[in-house]
Amino acid sequence: PLLGSRVPSALPTQLFAARVSCHSPKYLVDHQVQGSPVFPAAGYVEHALAAAEQVFGPGPHGLENLSIQQAMFLPEANARVVQMAVSPEAGGLCSFETYSLPSASEAQGARWALHACGALRRREAGPTERPAAIDLDEVRSRTVKRHTHDDFYQDLMRNRGLVYGPAFQTIHALYRTPIDCVVEVRLPPDVERELDRYHLHPALGDALFQCTAGIIPLEQDGSYSPYTYMPMAVRRVRLLGRPSGRMYVYAVRRSEDDRPSPESVEGDVFLLDERGQVLVEMLGVRVQRVGRGRTAQREIDVQQ
Numbered sequence: 057p058l059l060g061s062r063v064p065s066a067l068p069t070q071l072f073a074a075r076v077s078c079h080s081p082k083y084l085v086d087h088q089v090q091g092s093p094v095f096p097a098a099g100y101v102e103h104a105l106a107a108a109e110q111v112f113g114p115g116p117h118g119l120e121n122l123s124i125q126q127a128m129f130l131p132e133a134n135a136r137v138v139q140m141a142v143s144p145e146a147g148g149l150c151s152f153e154t155y156s157l158p159s160a161s162e163a164q165g166a167r168w169a170l171h172a173c174g175a176l177r178r179r180e181a182g183p184t185e186r187p188a189a190i191d192l193d194e195v196r197s198r199t200v201k202r203h204t205h206d207d208f209y210q211d212l213m214r215n216r217g218l219v220y221g222p223a224f225q226t227i228h229a230l231y232r233t234p235i236d237c238v239v240e241v242r243l244p245p246d247v248e249r250e251l252d253r254y255h256l257h258p259a260l261g262d263a264l265f266q267c268t269a270g271i272i273p274l275e276q277d278g279s280y281s282p283y284t285y286m287p288m289a290v291r292r293v294r295l296l297g298r299p300s301g302r303m304y305v306y307a308v309r310r311s312e313d314d315r316p317s318p319e320s321v322e323g324d325v326f327l328l329d330e331r332g333q334v335l336v337e338m339l340g341v342r343v344q345r346v347g348r349g350r351t352a353q354r355e356i357d358v359q360q
Contacts, residue, residue, distance in 0.1 A: 083247070083259060084130060086221025089286075095128035096224075097287040098261025100154060100172040105255035105295070107140055108176040111150055116255065116295040118177035120149070123289050128156055128171045135159045139168070148181020174290075186296060189332040190238070190306045198233040201278075205229070212269055216284040217347075223247055226263040227305075230270050236308040237270030239263070241327075243303075251299055256336060264305055264325045264336070268343045271309040271323045273316055281317040283345045288320070291340025302330040310340075320344045 087096045101119060108117035130136065136156045143151045152175065155168035203212070205228045209220055222244055229240040243251075247259045265287045272281050304327075311322040321343050327336035 083221075083223035086223040086225075086259075087262065088219040088221070089127070089217060093130040095130060095171070096258050096262045097124055097265050098256065098258040100124065101261050101290070101293055102254055102256055102258050103138070103140060103154060104152060104172075104174060104176060105293075107142055107152060108150075108178075109255070111142055111145070111176060112178045115179055117179045118182045118295075119290070119293040120175045120177050121289075121291060122172060122174035122293070124172050124287060125170050127286075128169075131158070142176065145178070148178040150176045152176055182294065187326065187334045187337055189334070190326065190328055192238055192304060192306075192328070192332050195233065195236060195238040195306065196231045199231040200234060201230075201232045201274075203230040203232075208269075212280060213266075216282075218284065220266075223259045224262055224266075226259060227266055230267070232270040234274075234314075235271065236306065237267060239267050239270065239305040239307075241303045241305055255295060256293075256299070260299055260303075260327070261336075264307075264327060264338055265341070265343075267305045267307045267325060268321065268323060268341060271307050272321050272343070273309075273314045273318060275316045281345075283317050284347050285321065285343040286346050287341065288344040289340070289342040290338055292337070293339075294337045295335075296337060297329065297333065297335035299327060299335055303335070304328045304330070304332075306332075307341075317345060 084095065085093050087094060100122060104119045104122070105117065108119070109115045128136065137159050138154065138156045140152055140154045152173065153170060154172040155170055157166045157168050205225065208227050208230055209225055213220060223246065226241050226243055227239050228242045231238050241263050243260060247257060251257050251260070268285065268287070272285060275281060305325060306328055307323050307325045309321060309323045311320070323341055325338040325341050326334045329335055
């Protein structure tokens, strides 16, 4: 759904193209920053995994060193043309870059904007070890803060300029400790019905990025940081099982800076089944502090 047909090219790269707007797919309008729909970081993950399957054949394949360069805003009245350029394979890896421009500008010589880059990893060339299962009860036993669905989306997200519509409101209970957290995920019926159409549905993948809010160090008074944090990089993504049924997300902070509101935070994030077995592994997820929330500052600069 996020990847269109392959575009023939005489260049030594493979080109993939699609048109994206906040209407297509429909759920993209539910992912907003400061009132504007923004293409989710998890969308770049899905885009890359779909491209990997077209480049390498049946997967699942992996994604490495994803770097988000610039937010892709989705004006409601206009589609954007999204193009991914993939390099020839070398040692089981293909580098890629994802660009876009407004569709109305195609014939006007507009410059393509680079949004994301990274590498596709052929399954046979990647690591084979599986991460250990996570003991969900053990993490919950160390809880210092618990948040309901409404707490999370009204108090934590909305006050920081991050507005999620129904498709992206997938977190229904967050249990955090000083260094890690576990989250119960519940998917809206429309998203659940679409899971098999994706490698990692962007609304589900976004739940993994949302959970990094649970590993950002607390303020000295025990409150959450007043700053907005946006995903900027992921070192490795692997699909280890098909998402389905009752699912959880576990996140653990790996960066050493535990002072309040650090400039960036890095951690590992895992999608789990109800037994704690890992379905999706995201290692080295880095979120960057980009601005203060609405409670402290009216405007947030979401572009670097």
